[in-house]
Amino acid sequence: MGSLMAFLYILESLTTGHFYIGSTNDFDRRMEEHQRGHTLSTRGRGPWRLAYRESFPSLHEARKRELEIKRWKSAKLIRQLITSADG
Numbered sequence: 001m002g003s004l005m006a007f008l009y010i011l012e013s014l015t016t017g018h019f020y021i022g023s024t025n026d027f028d029r030r031m032e033e034h035q036r037g038h039t040l041s042t043r044g045r046g047p048w049r050l051a052y053r054e055s056f057p058s059l060h061e062a063r064k065r066e067l068e069i070k071r072w073k074s075a076k077l078i079r080q081l082i083t084s085a086d087g
Contacts, residue, residue: 006062008069010052010078013045019078020048021069023062027053052082 007027011020011034020042024030031050037043056062069078 006056006059008054008056008062008065009050010069010082011042011048012051012082013042014047014049016045018045019051019075020045021066021078023059023066025059025062052078052085 006023006025008021008023009027009030011022012018013020020034022030033039034042034048035046037046042048054062054065056065069081072078
């Protein structure tokens, strides 16, 4: 089995408390884009902190998980996911 190559991630805005859910196969680059305001969907709402991350063997699988979480449309469920991962 190969190494994990893709990630689902949830960012939390330190100014608004809102969440951003995304997926990528280059996590470090993507985080830099969010922090620098290079992403339209997160521009002007940062700074952001990484609240949650899952690893996947493919970007396709990470995107499937991203869509699953986005379908929840519930900050409460997202907070529960983050809290359960924190232990």
